[in-house]
Amino acid sequence: MLDSALAGIKVLDLSRILAGPWCTQNLADLGAEVIKVEHPRQGDDTRQWGPPYLENARSGERMSAYFSCCNRGKQSVSTDFSTPEGLNAVQELIRNSDVLVENYKTGTLAKYGLDYKSVQALNPRLVYVSITGYGQTGPMADKPGYDYVFQGMGGLMSYTGQPDGQPGAGPVRTGVAVVDLTTGMYATSAVLAALFQRHSTGVGQYIDIALLDVAVALNANQGANYLISGKNPERSGNAHPNCAPYEVFCCADGHLILAIGNDGQFQRFCTVAGKEEWADDPRFSTNALRIVNLPVLRDLLRELFPARTRQEWSNDFDRAGVPWGPIHTLEEVFAHPQVQHRRMLQVLQHPQLGPVPTVRNPMLSQSSSNLAQGLAPPLLQGSATLCVT
Numbered sequence: 518m519l520d521s522a523l524a525g526i527k528v529l530d531l532s533r534i535l536a537g538p539w540c541t542q543n544l545a546d547l548g549a550e551v552i553k554v555e556h557p558r559q560g561d562d563t564r565q566w567g568p569p570y571l572e573n574a575r576s577g578e579r580m581s582a583y584f585s586c587c588n589r590g591k592q593s594v595s596t597d598f599s600t601p602e603g604l605n606a607v608q609e610l611i612r613n614s615d616v617l618v619e620n621y622k623t624g625t626l627a628k629y630g631l632d633y634k635s636v637q638a639l640n641p642r643l644v645y646v647s648i649t650g651y652g653q654t655g656p657m658a659d660k661p662g663y664d665y666v667f668q669g670m671g672g673l674m675s676y677t678g679q680p681d682g683q684p685g686a687g688p689v690r691t692g693v694a695v696v697d698l699t700t701g702m703y704a705t706s707a708v709l710a711a712l713f714q715r716h717s718t719g720v721g722q723y724i725d726i727a728l729l730d731v732a733v734a735l736n737a738n739q740g741a742n743y744l745i746s747g748k749n750p751e752r753s754g755n756a757h758p759n760c761a762p763y764e765v766f767c768c769a770d771g772h773l774i775l776a777i778g779n780d781g782q783f784q785r786f787c788t789v790a791g792k793e794e795w796a797d798d799p800r801f802s803t804n805a806l807r808i809v810n811l812p813v814l815r816d817l818l819r820e821l822f823p824a825r826t827r828q829e830w831s832n833d834f835d836r837a838g839v840p841w842g843p844i845h846t847l848e849e850v851f852a853h854p855q856v857q858h859r860r861m862l863q864v865l866q867h868p869q870l871g872p873v874p875t876v877r878n879p880m881l882s883q884s885s886s887n888l889a890q891g892l893a894p895p896l897l898q899g900s901a902t903l904c905v906t
């Protein structure tokens with residue numbers, strides 16, 4: 518099973534916030550031993566990113582929900598590597614590690630002899646991952662950056678949001694830090710590939726991952742649309758740029774998502790809607806025509822959907838094999854029978870904070886024991902010396 522795939526691999530986590538910790542949490546979920554190193558007084562910034570918090574009223578211990586989402590399965594180490602004692606402790610951990618993940622500003626760790634060139638002599642087999650905003654080279658390499666900046670700078674926000682002339686028009690960020698999370702996943706893949714390569718070469722390597730690079734790659738089909746057409750994609754609200762109709766519509770009692778991906782599905786939709794003539798309409802008979810004539814089609818659909826309730830539409834769609842979906846609150850998500858069947862919600866036990874709800878890593882099977890028996894996110898140690906909990 519994948520939850521023990523990295524058994525015996527030791528990971529030194531010098532990262533903070535989300536992108537790096539998301540990577541190292543993936544590695545922990547896959548069975549690696551992960552030691553998270555934090556400053557003994559400040560710790561990871563996200564420890565304070567609340568409310569909400571998990572709290573123990575009697576002891577005063579608390580942990581932000583944000584921190585808990587990306588630091589399960591890790592051991593806690595606190596040390597100040599700006600001191601000789603702390604530096605020696607971290608160097609000793611490096612000698613015995615397979616992977617190191619860090620996200621300090623470019624050049625910061627070199628001041629302490631903890632950059633890749635310096636530690637390579639300590640451990641030639643080390644896979645060393647640097648995650649920064651702009652990468653290790655280039656005119657902006659020394660600048661810090663956060664996910665929100667790269668959602669804008671990488672292009673994502675330029676085509677996300679309501680179109681000009683519509684209520685609420687303007688650029689919109691995604692509801693979660695999608696560039697950070699995707700960077701963490703790219704970093705995970707890079708680590709696994711480097712470990713696989715090390716198996717044959719016997720040596721580690723340096724991996725330079727930049728949030729800006731990831732943000733540019735994340736444009737995916739929108740990026741390809743621009744590169745091939747030369748036209749900047751525009752904000753289109755909830756509509757898909759390459760499929761139609763593929764967006765949110767308002768029924769008699771709320772909203773649903775209609776997700777038509779091919780002409781056969783559109784024909785079945787027309788039958789359900791009692792509009793069989795649309796399937797042969799020269800404006801709508803193919804997906805390409807529906808994209809060109811989307812404003813007209815959208816107006817027709819907006820008049821059509823309020824005639825039935827969400828339940829009525831969904832029942833008809835299910836019988837006909839028309840793709841659709843609800844828009845759930847998170848309360849509805851975790852109460853949904855399919856989500857419960859897939860055991861996406863799992864609970865870890867923290868010795869000071871009690872039950873810690875967490876989300877199963879989708880890479881792991883539903884029956885994986887790694888989460889159920891794993892480590893809850895650790896509290897920050899108060900000592901200035903190296904201490905493992």
